[in-house]
Amino acid sequence: MSDMSLNSRPASGLLGSALRSPSFMIGFLLTLLFVLAAVISFFWVPYDVTVLNIPNKLKAPSLEHWFGTDIFGRDIFSMIMVGARVSIAVALVAVGIGIVAGVPLGLLAAARHGSLLDEVIMRGNDLVFAFPALLIAIMITAVFGPGAINAIIAIGIFNIPVFARLARGAALSLWTRDYVLAARVAGKGQARISAEHILPNILNLLIVQGTIQFSLGILAEAGLAFVGLGTQPPLPSWGRMLAEHQTLYALAPQTVIFPGLAIVLTVLGLNLMGDGLRDIFDPRLRRAR
Amino acid sequence: MSLLEIEKLNLSIYGLPILRDVSLFLEAGKVLGIVGESGSGKSMTAMSVMQLLPGGSEWSGHIRLDGRSLNECSEKEMCRIRGNDIGMVFQEPMTALNPVQTIGDQVAETILIHTGTSRRDAMAIAREALNRVGLPEDRFPLDRYPHNLSGGQRQRVVIAMAIALKPRLLIADEPTTALDVTTQAQILTLLKRLVEEDDMGLVLITHDLAVVADMADEIAIMKDGEVVEQGKTVPLFRRMSHPYTKALFEASGHVPERKTHEIDAAKPPVVQVDDVIRDYALPRTSLFSAPGRFRAVDNVSLKIARGENVGLVGESGCGKSTLTRAILALDSIQGGEIRLNGDLFSSSGGGPNIKSRRQVQVVFQDPYSSFNPRHRVDRLITEPFHLLDNPPTGAERRERIVSALTDVGLRASDADKYIHEFSGGQRQRIAIARALIIEPSLIVLDEAVSALDVSIRAQILDLLADLSDRLAVSYLFISHDLSVVRAITDRVMVMKAGRIVEEGPTEDVFLNPQHAYTKELLAATPILDAALSAREAREHRNSER
């Protein structure tokens, strides 16, 4: 797997193979759908999600309320649109943290392969992995209080070793490439080589992993929100919608089915897209097809 | 009736034609050599016989083994034929064996699959097969794992697997390409012996004309999926009716024209290596003991004068690349010092002297991995500008790029292309351009032509000779291919186990080797002319008898 992007070629032809990959296309469309929902929600939603209409609560789906209304009479469709925003933002920033902190660490460890620094970075990664993620998230929220920011930090911390490991592994195999040797012969330093030669060539790998971590981030946010540690009201969040209506499974199924589906489809979309991207970037598989 | 008959074999993979009208015949007890450049369809022909073609393949024509048509065989019947009637040996001994099974199990598996014998008997037969390929019981018990064996030993295991059931036909697809010359010679001798002992038919696929001239009774020459010429070895080479055969032949023995270089003794040598030691740290064996060391370069000293071409030969793993990396100051050294044009470049104490770095550039073996696939040629070849105090910009930069490209026989317009738009030979030219662009005094060429087809190799050698004449640049030319070294260098050094064991003017060393190892190396190197003459003499004797 780690070899996939290492044979990558420039963008030409990727678009064509993207269009021919069904899993990428389905994934891309699903993802696009939710990104659009999030973007549109900034300008327009069918109903204001901060206005409660208690007499109108728990209405089944209808023409007025496509997905019905929730326990406070809010429009579930609108809440899902705004919730998309939250999910995407939380997951995006968390993945961002993972990339921004993890990739340089991984590149550094690879550049200093075998040194004490490398060992320290790798053992540090193992250490983070050794902590059960959800527990640490709970501890973090116990220290700093619940909220979107802390959820982001909690999820982000666990993304760091993921990206550090990935970057290190891929970078290590690139460091043995002749073109890296050639750059060293040209007198370039480790930082410069990492930036010019290593990073661009592991980008594909990072994009694929990023997509997958992104979907995991959405699931994690939902999980945290479900135990009450994620985004706080009044901002809607898919996980909290599920948590707040978990007792209404039988009475008002729309309140749990739609947010649940939103999570499932988004995660599915992202995973399919990641899979598709992997196939597209991986020349070995491409040849086989 | 021939042992193997291939008649009008056509193959396409996902609609892409790969083989066209390939027809080949082989008698029992004979060797058929198939030669041709990379991608000419040699392996695919072999795979068609095995019926192990990749997905999306469609083929037509006839393949008969001992008169039995494989066209009509079901997959199940093919399974019975493979390993039993046809054995196959592949090129890469390092990956051809299952790393988590013992060699005994892997050899015995062939027997267990095809015969109803007990495991014990199968192990006994496996033992015997391993003995036959020269892996005796006392040193190679059945419960060894592949990773304990060297490449040549692994290749023997693969051969043992293929011949365990004494198949009628053995196909060997480049069985020695990954091995060094001495091991290659042993494996080839082994194959020859097995053919004689078992009266087996052997299809030997290779791109090395010398090997095939030595081994094969009949030769088929392939190009672009077609057999362009086929016939008995000696007449085929003597006649060479097809122009491609002729080109191939000429290219493989090609010696570029070179002027002799005058050495200016007054100037300091381009590179002077004094008592260099390079140790690799081995992984720690325990937390507290100091890590072990492996001495890959052991007290090596050498000198290269301006304009001189020096060769460095030796078998795989003897430390050639390690020495190169030390000269390029890519790795720190543990002893000695390296001077470039008289200035200290690197020593065991300190890191490299950046100022001197521009004096030395390098060309690597693999033209495919030598370039960052994301950069255009202009950016690729100007990378060494980094070493200059005032890198040229604008028009001057462009000019330097164009002149470097034209120097290596490429066009100015190639500067804006990506590396994947070039062939292997062109890539190697670009690599040379990159090395030349800052006008270094020494270029290290580490197996720079080993990955190229013979005809392209000939072109690159010409280019190198030409450049060295025109620009007075020195080469350190590293290769395991003695004929290439002989063609291009003035002086040669022979390396063994981290030490230089012999050194002298190239022709002297080749004609009159002093060290036993050099002699062994030379004896093992197949040479086309010599092989042909030997075969001719043999055939002549046989026909007289």
Next chain:
Amino acid sequence: ADTEVTLGAQLEPPNLDPTGGAAAAIDEVTYSNVFEGLTRFTSDGSVVPGLAESWEISDDGKVYTFKLREGVKFHDGSDFTAEDVKFSLDRINAEESTNAQKALYADIESVEVVDPSTVKVTLSKPNGSILFNLAWGDAVIVAPETAATNATNPVGTGAFKFDDWVEGDHIDLVKNPDYWGEPAKLEKVTFKFISDPNAAFAAVMAGDVDSFMPFPAPENLAQFEADPRFNVVVGSTEGETILSTNNKQPPFDNPKVREALAHAIDRSAIIDGAMFGYGTPIGTHFAPHNPAYVDLTSQSDYDPEMAKKLLAEAGFADGFTTTLKLPPPSYARRGGEIIAAQLRDVGIETEISNLEWAQWLEQVFKGKDYGLTIVSHTEPMDIGIYARPDYYFQYDSPEFQKIMEDLNNTTDPAKRTELLQAAQKKIADDYVNGYLFQLANTGVVNAKLKGIWPNRPTQANDMTSVYWED
């Protein structure tokens, strides 16, 4: 008939010593079942004799002489005597005491053993609530030998004995055959702890528990009601659910702002939205089922226009922003969202933060770092907290403190009622907090199970008279 019952409960007790912690869950398991006090509550909230058969009160109201029941034995077989009473009461007031309600018994000056079945309790000053206070779980009588281990192995005098505790899952009590009073009808009672409301619903539906009181999700009650297997019980609790306001934090130090707050809140929407209709609106900090209750809800009717006007008068025509810190129970979380929306309508923006109990205690209760919060005060008759200026509302009214002092010095019931009503009015007039509703005791009980207390005068699941109907 069946003689075993499994009760569902949302919170697991941290330990089983009611004298060593405030957790309601401790009393919910042990009160009256395992431990008994001198007096005790009945289902309707009145105080009746417990381990004390009777008592006499001196004329100055300072000396209580309790006549103890005879023939009472602790579960370990030892006799219950006046010494145990003295030990238990002295222990509450000892310096190193960790009794959560120590303040309730601060007036006890001394406890004397007159004879093995008589105890004389002397107060430093008259306290009309002392019999009531002694009925709390925090004043149960324990034996000196076992006091230290009651947390994990409670030994009391009640109709049930502690049997087994699988931490995190359940606690078993078994019938005490040697009970002094009428023996329990059940052989075994199991308390099963299910914190998740959805799991609670599933557990009831699956028949894993026979009763779940209070049931944490009022929205499911309608479904149980429709199911003939279950009875839905709606009773009263002592829980005044209020929008606690930080009276010292600007702008809430301005009575006008607090009044505006009171008018901005629509109680019926909250009861409907957060509690699915279960709950009685209150206008002051007092339980509506108490005879002394005065209905003051009209004083803080929902009137957003009025609220805006008052805000403008107070100088906040453009509104302001404050914090709303919510503890975990769903009345608080849901109520909080509704109140936030209602306050937004009058221009008050709230930043909601959902806190765990520990954080709530730290930030709100102890640190007084909050603007608004919602919490249910479930202690019975706890209007006295308004007399503590350092209490987290930070309400400091000498007038109110005077009323409370008078109340403590009064034993005459009519006079006490009068004072209690004055107190209720005073805090309503000062709009100390937003008074929302009295928490209802809503639960679901197997239709065949009889004798469960419908009301919750204190945190208790008195199982002594529960039985299965055939």
Next chain:
Amino acid sequence: MLPFLARRIGSLALSLIAASIVIFLVIEVVPGDPASFMLGLNAAPDTVAALRDSLGLDAPAFVRYWEWITGMFRGEFGTSYTYKVPVGNLIADRVWVSLPLTIYALTLSTLIAFPVGVLAAARRNSPTDVSIMGVTQLGIAVPNFWFAMLLQLVFAGILRWFSAGGFPGWDAGFWAGMKAMTLPAVALALPQASILARVMRSSLLDTLGEDFIRTARAKGLSRRQALWRHAIRNALIPVLTIIGLQFSFLLAGAIIIERIFYFPGMGSLIFQAITQRDLIVVKSAVMLLVFAVILVTFLVDVTYAIADPRLRRARS
């Protein structure tokens, strides 16, 4: 093999020390006082102070760290602030519930994933493969708490085949215990099985592309024989890693599932202890989990060495 073990054990010890410091420091900064939590709304400040004192909360940090660590070596974990029972017993009880649940779930997920992954790889690009891949994608995308609630509703609430949750204790009998574990184990196992099946498939496909598979085919092995005799054992290495990771996830990451099924496992113990600020339980329980994870990683490494003879030499 021995030096390899020594080296791994050394780094294992270092990791544990680092982990214990991290845990202790995090616990130090968690706001919230166990004493005031226990005493509730009406407690007087001096009561709280008395309780803090009796809980030993006021000693300096270094002393408490040292006592904690040395205590653990003696097998003493202190007494839970709230439960008032020895932390060791508390954790031991939960481990006997969590560990079987983890093993149950892991077994289920492996039993499902293994054949499914092999089937998909063997029939690469066939409709079977495509649909298996689709279903596993869905399995990964479905939040496990959502799935758990659904299981509970259907199998406990409607069909009433299982109780909705809880754990009767092993005293109630082995089968009663297994039955109580079934729904949580299934809820935990299915998403994990999806992941595992995908890893199994791709690892197997990678291995099937290796040269030695071609060698095996040339010996006359059929596709299926080559798969079973040569590919699977080699493909198992990445699969082992994932199983190792899943073990740690299941052991502690099951908090949400444990909540839904009010299952008295390690996850809910820690969750509850955090809410009650029973920090003495939290730190030892988390330490134990981290220890378990590090230990499993270690075991996986050693298993690698057994599965792959190359590693035995390379590291020794």
